[in-house]
Amino acid sequence: MEDSVSRRRLLTGVGAACLAGALDGCTIEFWGPKPAPPAPPPLHLAPITATPDRITAITVCTRPFRAQGPRLDVEQIAGKTVVHNYGHGGSGWSLSWGSSTIAVQKALATGERSIGVIGCGALGMTSALLAQRAGVRVTIYAKELPPNVRSSLASGLWTPDSRICFEDYATPEFKQQWQAMARESFKTYQTMLGLQGIPVEFIDNYWVFDESNMERRRQTPGDTRPPFAELQRELIPDLIPHSEDFPPGTHPLGSHYLRRNTQMMFNLTSYTQMLLAEFRSAGGQIEIKELHAPNELGSLRERTLINATGYGARALFGDQSIVPVRGQLARMIPQPDVNYGLLYRDVSFVPRRDGLVFQVIGDDDYYGYNDATTTPERSEAEHAVNTVATLFK
Numbered sequence: 001m002e003d004s005v006s007r008r009r010l011l012t013g014v015g016a017a018c019l020a021g022a023l024d025g026c027t028i029e030f031w032g033p034k035p036a037p038p039a040p041p042p043l044h045l046a047p048i049t050a051t052p053d054r055i056t057a058i059t060v061c062t063r064p065f066r067a068q069g070p071r072l073d074v075e076q077i078a079g080k081t082v083v084h085n086y087g088h089g090g091s092g093w094s095l096s097w098g099s100s101t102i103a104v105q106k107a108l109a110t111g112e113r114s115i116g117v118i119g120c121g122a123l124g125m126t127s128a129l130l131a132q133r134a135g136v137r138v139t140i141y142a143k144e145l146p147p148n149v150r151s152s153l154a155s156g157l158w159t160p161d162s163r164i165c166f167e168d169y170a171t172p173e174f175k176q177q178w179q180a181m182a183r184e185s186f187k188t189y190q191t192m193l194g195l196q197g198i199p200v201e202f203i204d205n206y207w208v209f210d211e212s213n214m215e216r217r218r219q220t221p222g223d224t225r226p227p228f229a230e231l232q233r234e235l236i237p238d239l240i241p242h243s244e245d246f247p248p249g250t251h252p253l254g255s256h257y258l259r260r261n262t263q264m265m266f267n268l269t270s271y272t273q274m275l276l277a278e279f280r281s282a283g284g285q286i287e288i289k290e291l292h293a294p295n296e297l298g299s300l301r302e303r304t305l306i307n308a309t310g311y312g313a314r315a316l317f318g319d320q321s322i323v324p325v326r327g328q329l330a331r332m333i334p335q336p337d338v339n340y341g342l343l344y345r346d347v348s349f350v351p352r353r354d355g356l357v358f359q360v361i362g363d364d365d366y367y368g369y370n371d372a373t374t375t376p377e378r379s380e381a382e383h384a385v386n387t388v389a390t391l392f393k
């Protein structure tokens with residue numbers, strides 16, 4: 001007892017001396033030199049086996065971009081009430097649940113108990129499922145089904161404002177609707193984490209720069225074309241995890257500067273299978289059917305239709321407001337140990353479990369703009385793969 005009291009007195013005295021010393025500007029080391037904090041564990045990034053001989057497919061598709069954003073209005077065509085749900089640019093998967101929630105609410109407002117959905121891509125499948133979950137009978141009419149739809153040729157990342165509209169069209173009303181769509185989609189995707197087949201997961205994504213002061217812009221300075229809207233930071237900052245920087249020496253990619261973000265990824269093969277399985281098991285019908293003109297809508301059984309034809313709406317409804325934005329993917333043999341994405345120079349890499357994805361994304365978002373060509377370019381695919389390979393040399 002006595003012992004502990006005298007020790008406490010001693011400590012109090014030393015503590016006071018320390019404080020006085022600190023105020024005087026001198027330091028007293030009572031416990032000896034402070035040990036250095038333990039070094040953070042080095043960042044481990046499993047090397048990517050990026051060689052052109054491992055390319056399994058080169059696919060091309062066109063994003064359905066509209067300057068004014070997705071079309072979600074209601075029209076009467078050939079005696080039918082048609083709710084449009086198309087024109088989502090590079091954000092179709094990301095916004096699908098939110099956009100289809102709006103379309104289905106409009107379709108249900110007609111009071112019909114039986115609804116037809118035209119199209120079986122990201123927007124058609126989510127429209128059909130949401131209508132079905134609301135208790136109505138649904139038939140999907142589509143020229144093609146996954147994996148032969150454009151949606152199946154996407155990168156598979158949560159990119160809710162990618163080429164969604166031009167800045168000039170991002171009015172307060174548009175922003176409100178976009179925010180509602182993004183939040184509803186994000187919320188829905190959280191219910192698909194941890195499922196068998198891993199349809200949805202979060203990955204780390206690294207921006208890789210050659211110099212410390214670099215950044216990637218959506219538009220090259222001096223470009224006088226209309227800028228694409230950027231909405232995420234302004235409207236859903238709470239859904240964006242903070243980034244972390246890794247200077248040279250703290251990671252295995254040589255002298256580069258890395259910035260890490262965490263992002264949601266869709267393994268589109270298992271994800272689309274999951275959506276179609278739910279639709280079919282709940283009694284959903286699918287009819288393979290190509291429509292050639294708006295008056296053919298009159299031949300469909302249902303009086304209320306959701307039009308989710310994506311880029312196909314350009315030809316079917318003569319909607320010239322849809323501008324193609326070409327995008328090509330090089331798919332590669334999966335590498336289960338690689339669980340992170342990369343953005344380096346003009347190339348993006350996504351570690352999808354159903355096949356690695358390499359893509360030339362150009363210098364800015366105008367890359368591929370108004371280019372409807374769908375012929376695969378082998379040299380572009382090899383450039384994407386070889387650019388990533390340089391990081392591991």
Ligand SMILES: Cc1cc2nc3c(=O)[nH]c(=O)nc-3n(C[C@H](O)[C@H](O)[C@H](O)COP(=O)(O)OP(=O)(O)OC[C@H]3O[C@@H](n4cnc5c(N)ncnc54)[C@H](O)[C@@H]3O)c2cc1C
Nearest residue numbers: 092093094119120121123143144151155157291310312327
């Ligand atoms: C390279 C690339 C990468 C992308 N990456 C991403 C990404 O990472 N994240 C993201 O959110 N988005 C991404 N996108 C965008 C996304 O793929 C699209 O926004 C989305 O696929 C659009 O889906 P959709 O359902 O409207 O159209 P589609 O997938 O084209 O589906 C249209 C459906 O309608 C049918 N159809 C069309 N015309 C007719 C007709 N006349 N008669 C009958 N049926 C018809 C088709 O057969 C199909 O079933 C990417 C796009 C590209 C090109």
